[in-house]
Amino acid sequence: MIELREELKSDVEGIDNIVRNAFDGEDEVALIHRIRNSQHYIPELALIALHNRTTPVGYILLSEIEIEAEDTITSLALAPVSVSPPFQNEGIGTFMINESLKRATALGYRHVIVLGHSAYYSKFGFIPASEKGITGPFKEAGDSFMVKELKKDALPKEGHVHYPAAFGI
Numbered sequence: 001m002i003e004l005r006e007e008l009k010s011d012v013e014g015i016d017n018i019v020r021n022a023f024d025g026e027d028e029v030a031l032i033h034r035i036r037n038s039q040h041y042i043p044e045l046a047l048i049a050l051h052n053r054t055t056p057v058g059y060i061l062l063s064e065i066e067i068e069a070e071d072t073i074t075s076l077a078l079a080p081v082s083v084s085p086p087f088q089n090e091g092i093g094t095f096m097i098n099e100s101l102k103r104a105t106a107l108g109y110r111h112v113i114v115l116g117h118s119a120y121y122s123k124f125g126f127i128p129a130s131e132k133g134i135t136g137p138f139k140e141a142g143d144s145f146m147v148k149e150l151k152k153d154a155l156p157k158e159g160h161v162h163y164p165a166a167f168g169i
């Protein structure tokens with residue numbers, strides 16, 4: 001049984017381990033710590049997946065970013081998402097993404113940006129940001145730079161995504 005809940009301070013070490021093992025390195029661990037300590041952190045969208053109510057097996061973080069259009073618009077970055085390697089390919093990633101998108105919608109957010117594998121994220125309704133006139137800082141990203149509207153036609157006609165300093169971009 002998998003359940004998802006907001007992270008607690010006492011979860012941090014377990015989350016670090018999941019992310020370290022999933023990404024085989026420290027970069028994403030450090031990214032999460034920087035986001036957590038920034039004004040862009042949203043406690044309701046920092047979610048840990050527990051197996052049998054106790055074992056941490058997954059983590060997903062959505063945080064605020066800005067789209068520069070005619071006005072500056074608040075959006076969300078989905079980054080990163082991790083599942084502990086022994087638990088991968090069992091649907092936990094899918095569950096965490098779907099659930100976090102539902103929670104983001106309920107909180108009133110209108111769109112989400114992701115840089116990731118397009119074959120994976122297209123299953124959740126993400127499309128290349130370029131199709132919506134949205135650009136970002138990644139010159140070579142192509143279709144991996146993606147966007148999903150949580151409300152129909154919520155995006156401006158065109159815009160440029162700015163990542164906060166925590167992302168180190």
Ligand SMILES: CC(C)(COP(=O)(O)OP(=O)(O)OC[C@H]1O[C@@H](n2cnc3c(N)ncnc32)[C@H](O)[C@@H]1OP(=O)(O)O)[C@@H](O)C(=O)NCCC(=O)NCCS
Pocket residue numbers: 022023080081082083084087088089090091092093094095115116117119120
């Ligand atoms: C990506 C990740 C979060 C997916 O979680 P998961 O619980 O293993 O995924 P699910 O069980 O929900 O979905 C499995 C499906 O995703 C696909 N998938 C998994 N990783 C993928 C990847 N990197 N690229 C494309 N597809 C991928 C699997 O092939 C499988 O496809 P299928 O359903 O057609 O058989 C997890 O594999 C992970 O932590 N990977 C390492 C970290 C990472 O790359 N994070 C994403 C950064 S964009």
